[in-house]
Amino acid sequence: MDKAAIVQKVLKSTSKEPQNRTGTFFAPSNIALCKYWGKRNAELNLPVTASLSVSLGHYGAKTTLSFAEAGFQDDIVVNGKQMNINSDSAFVLNLTAYLNLFRPTPTTRFCVETETNVPIGAGLASSACGYAALIGAMDQLYGWQLPLQTLSLLARLGSGSASRSFWQGFVEWQTGTAEDGIDSVGVSLPQMWPDLRIGLLILNPASKRISSRKAMEITKATSPFYSAWPQKHAHDLARLKKAISLYNFVELGEASESNALAMHAMMLTAYPPIVYTEAKTIDAMHKIWDARQAGLPLYFTQDAGPNLKLLFLKKDKETVQALFSKLIIIAPFENGILN
């Protein structure tokens, strides 16, 4: 089954006629504490393992979608900047291919306006909140009124991690067993953890050397340790879920950090090797480990880039901020944002 067939199946009983002139939707960004790394189906972005993230409150993307003049080009504007639709950047190619899935006629053109407050270069999975906001806006434009889990499924076709960006708080993206991925969707966890803090440590704001899409593919195909990943991952996920249910921060930190390090270790053993970690990343890790040795409950996670995301509790905010003066601190559960 390809993406178009899935979209057709999901939208079978919805109206083909847009019900509104525009659609607008906000989706938060999310950070995985147990990572998605490797696909069992590359076309449908179906994961080998489940993953678990925490959403970033008001940090995310808000997209407004409308129709542009038929037959011309899609109009894509990000933070007020017009994107060159003829560029062969992965961003434009992937986005246009995704929009193709939702054109009522081949000549329909969309106008996509996205505002994002995600700190630039923070490696904050902008594709996650981007595709989630886009499909949410599409739902509004057409008036489909699809449940969030169906939007999660559709967003996954654009970017895997986008399946987790429809809820605040902790979200598990379930692996699912169906071949067409109908059950591989995000599920919101009920626990709120108001004292949890995430620190964005931007060490190098340059864009990544290799896309996560490509890096996952190479890791899965060539790392001799990939076969051990599902088992290690299942262990980390179970530990993390238990930590969340018991509000055990040390367990949450240890499981998250270990999961990220295992993901990067696998990448080192891929061929060609994939190294997102930089000298500054290693220095920051040592600083975190030293602080921990001295009694500070401070952990990190790392995605497909050199930057780190720190995990700590509200009570240690000042100490952590003193260690990393430029840290951007996010309180993911504050202001009653769990919806």
Ligand code: PMV
């Ligand atoms: O969904 P993608 O293709 O942007 O991949 C996300 C990969 C990681 O951020 C490293 C892990 C994750 O689960 O978000």
